[in-house]
Amino acid sequence: MFGIVGLFTNIRDLMKFSGAFRWGFIVLVFVFLMAGLSWFSPYEEDHRRDTPRGKPPLTEISIGRDDDGERIYARTLLGTTSQGQDVFWQLTFAVRNTFLIAGTAVFIGRSIAILLGMLTGYMGGVFDRVLSTIIDSLIVLPRLPLLILIAAILRGDITTLGLGVLLGIMDWAHPSKRYRAQVLSLREREFTHTAVFSGMNPVKVVVREHMPFLVPFLLADVVSGFLWAIGMEVTLAYLGLGQISVPTIGSLLYWGNYYNALLLNQTWVLIPAIAAAVFTVAGFYMLSQGITHYLDPRTRLTRLGVSDS
Amino acid sequence: MTLLQQFILPRLLQWVIVIVVGITITFLIPRLSPVNPIQQALARLTQFQALEPEAVLQLKEQLMANYGLEGSIVEQYFRFWGNLLGGDLGPSFGAFPQRVNDMIGRALPFTVALLTFTTIMGWIIGIIVGTLAAYYPGRLTNLVAGVMIVVYPVPYFIIAFIFLMVFTYYIPFFPLIGVFRGEPFEAEFIATYLHSTFLPAVTLLITGLSFRFIMARALGTAELSSDHVQYATMAGLPDNRLMYSYVARNTMLPQVTDLGLSMGAIFSGTLITEAVFGYPGLGDLLLQAIYQADYNVVMGITLLSIVGIATASLIVDLSYPLVDPRVRYR
Numbered sequence: 001m002f003g004i005v006g007l008f009t010n011i012r013d014l015m016k017f018s019g020a021f022r023w024g025f026i027v028l029v030f031v032f033l034m035a036g037l038s039w040f041s042p043y044e045e046d047h048r049r050d051t052p053r054g055k056p057p058l059t060e061i062s063i064g065r066d067d068d069g070e071r072i073y074a075r076t077l078l079g080t081t082s083q084g085q086d087v088f089w090q091l092t093f094a095v096r097n098t099f100l101i102a103g104t105a106v107f108i109g110r111s112i113a114i115l116l117g118m119l120t121g122y123m124g125g126v127f128d129r130v131l132s133t134i135i136d137s138l139i140v141l142p143r144l145p146l147l148i149l150i151a152a153i154l155r156g157d158i159t160t161l162g163l164g165v166l167l168g169i170m171d172w173a174h175p176s177k178r179y180r181a182q183v184l185s186l187r188e189r190e191f192t193h194t195a196v197f198s199g200m201n202p203v204k205v206v207v208r209e210h211m212p213f214l215v216p217f218l219l220a221d222v223v224s225g226f227l228w229a230i231g232m233e234v235t236l237a238y239l240g241l242g243q244i245s246v247p248t249i250g251s252l253l254y255w256g257n258y259y260n261a262l263l264l265n266q267t268w269v270l271i272p273a274i275a276a277a278v279f280t281v282a283g284f285y286m287l288s289q290g291i292t293h294y295l296d297p298r299t300r301l302t303r304l305g306v307s308d309s
Numbered sequence: 310m311t312l313l314q315q316f317i318l319p320r321l322l323q324w325v326i327v328i329v330v331g332i333t334i335t336f337l338i339p340r341l342s343p344v345n346p347i348q349q350a351l352a353r354l355t356q357f358q359a360l361e362p363e364a365v366l367q368l369k370e371q372l373m374a375n376y377g378l379e380g381s382i383v384e385q386y387f388r389f390w391g392n393l394l395g396g397d398l399g400p401s402f403g404a405f406p407q408r409v410n411d412m413i414g415r416a417l418p419f420t421v422a423l424l425t426f427t428t429i430m431g432w433i434i435g436i437i438v439g440t441l442a443a444y445y446p447g448r449l450t451n452l453v454a455g456v457m458i459v460v461y462p463v464p465y466f467i468i469a470f471i472f473l474m475v476f477t478y479y480i481p482f483f484p485l486i487g488v489f490r491g492e493p494f495e496a497e498f499i500a501t502y503l504h505s506t507f508l509p510a511v512t513l514l515i516t517g518l519s520f521r522f523i524m525a526r527a528l529g530t531a532e533l534s535s536d537h538v539q540y541a542t543m544a545g546l547p548d549n550r551l552m553y554s555y556v557a558r559n560t561m562l563p564q565v566t567d568l569g570l571s572m573g574a575i576f577s578g579t580l581i582t583e584a585v586f587g588y589p590g591l592g593d594l595l596l597q598a599i600y601q602a603d604y605n606v607v608m609g610i611t612l613l614s615i616v617g618i619a620t621a622s623l624i625v626d627l628s629y630p631l632v633d634p635r636v637r638y639r
Contacts (some may be wrong), residue, residue: 133319133322133323133326134326134330136323137323137326137327137330138327138330139570140323140327140569140570140572140573140618140619140622141327141330141331141334141573141615141618141619142572142573142576142577142614142618143573143577144576144577144580145577145610145611145614145615146331146334146335146338148595148599148607149338149339149607149608149611150338152599152604152607153338153339153604155602174570227462230464231464231465231466234464234467235464235465235466235577235581238466238581238584238585239581239584239595239596239599240600241599253470262474262477262478262485267474267478270470270474274470274471277463277464277467278459278463278467281462281463281464282459282462282463284462285458285461285462286458289458
């Protein structure tokens with residue numbers, strides 16, 4: 001409960017404080033709206049041949065027949081694909097599914113990272129040294145080849161959610177190290193000693209005194225997790241791995257390539273997916289820039305100075 | 310002695326751990342997966358023709374032997390290591406009598422050339438431009454920084470794809486897939502090589518450079534406000550000297566550490582960029598292998614990249630004492 005209230009205060013402060021955060025936030029609200037629109041799509045997610053194939057944007061297409069057998073016509077906003085799907089509505093599904101994958105990955109990855117980071121940070125000693133050596137080694141381990149190997153073996157058997165879980169399991173080593181560093185510094189602060197000496201329960205010290213410092217840190221970390229997971233999803237789908245029958249940003253590009261969209265001059269199939277990817281990652285990155293700037297102790301001091309005067 | 314004990318030995322230990330853990334994971338993945346690669350391969354082979362049951366059985370045994378799936382899991386594990394140390398990655402299934410070693414051996418020089426050139430150039434240019442940007446803030450600097458901040462988080466694949474669309478489709482100046490003619494080191498080969506390598510190299514250079522730039526600018530700005538730089542400024546040292554010996558020199562240290570840590574990401578980026586541009590390196594080989602379900606090749610590339618990246622980041626880390634005298638004299 002405390003964490004959630006803290007989160008909202010943090011976001012409000014950040015909006016006031018950083019232009020980058022504000023812009024990133026606005027871009028992401030649009031991207032999320034796009035994902036939300038998928039629930040209002042007139043087409044089914046995995047249906048093909050709903051529309052005529054390969055029509056350019058803003059053309060009239062027939063989208064079926066009414067009760068008297070007359071064709072119904074409508075304009076398509078972003079054109080249709082070679083599989084007879086409307087690009088705009090496919091894109092809404094794609095953004096939603098990519099977020100679902102990345103969200104799952106971030107949740108799992110950060111849970112492991114926080115747990116390990118706190119354990120190593122608070123316990124210290126031999127436990128910390130052994131675990132930290134292992135974590136340091138895992139950071140260097142290349143993840144894309146391993147992911148490709150796993151996905152290549154599982155092929156079509158991996159679900160969208162399964163891919164999210166897999167990405168999450170791969171992405172905790174680096175963040176856990178950063179949490180450990182953060183905990184180590186918090187542990188030595190004056191107020192921690194004060195709290196401990198005045199007989200505060202250790203669990204309470206962690207939750208009440210240290211959590212508020214870790215929450216904004218977590219926010220920046222979640223964003224970088226999203227960036228990585230989205231990049232991996234797009235990459236794996238382009239290679240034809242993962243569940244390519246489900247629309248994601250990566251699988252839209254895969255199918256576009258599969259049907260030679262470039263050679264057939266059907267660039268409208270590819271450009272929306274590329275734009276969605278660029279806007280999403282740029283939005284997330286601006287968000288994290290804003291947060292990092294906000295967390296920087298130097299700017300923090302100037303901010304305090306301003307509020308004092 | 311202390312350098313060896315406190316710096317080199319722990320780093321070597323870490324290198325061993327990475328390789329053992331990485332190779333063990335690679336060994337375990339196919340054995341823990343619910344999908345049986347043997348059944349998959351058999352299904353593919355018997356898809357278009359009916360084979361006699363005995364032939365299928367023999368084929369299955371052959372495949373088991375090829376995959377190293379005979380005996381208990383411990384036996385398999387030691388045999389796996391034995392094959393690896395002997396440098397044998399088994400036969401390819403897509404291009405059967407060929408050995409995976411030979412296929413990788415053909416693709417490797419292309420990847421190494423591209424990777425080494427773009428990584429080193431991106432690192433150097435990024436740091437120089439980033440430090441300059443920290444040193445001379447202004448409108449142009451802000452513009453460059455803005456572009457870099459948008460470019461940096463975009464996945465390699467998307468950047469590569471945008472370049473592919475722009476320079477082979479809208480402005481058809483470069484080939485859609487790599488074309489190489491002639492024998493190595495002949496004039497024709499060099500010409501076609503440069504022509505086909507330009508786009509992948511530029512893609513990797515830009516993506517590598519953008520993060521170095523952002524980091525160098527941030528580090529440089531922080532360094533400029535430090536006491537020793539301000540003192541040097543007041544002492545009237547020339548700008549050049551100030552910038553190279555006082556600012557850039559100090560920002561090098563975290564850049565070296567970060568380069569070591571990001572070798573994996575850089576390698577992954579090279580793989581995917583090669584696949585997009587049809588550049589005949591490991592990435593393209595990997596893409597073909599995935600399409601043909603050539604599992605041994607995928608495995609070989611995975612193993613090679615684990616050893617390669619771990620070694621590359623070890624070399625980068627061991628060069629750290631060269632730039633940081635404090636580590637040397639401790």
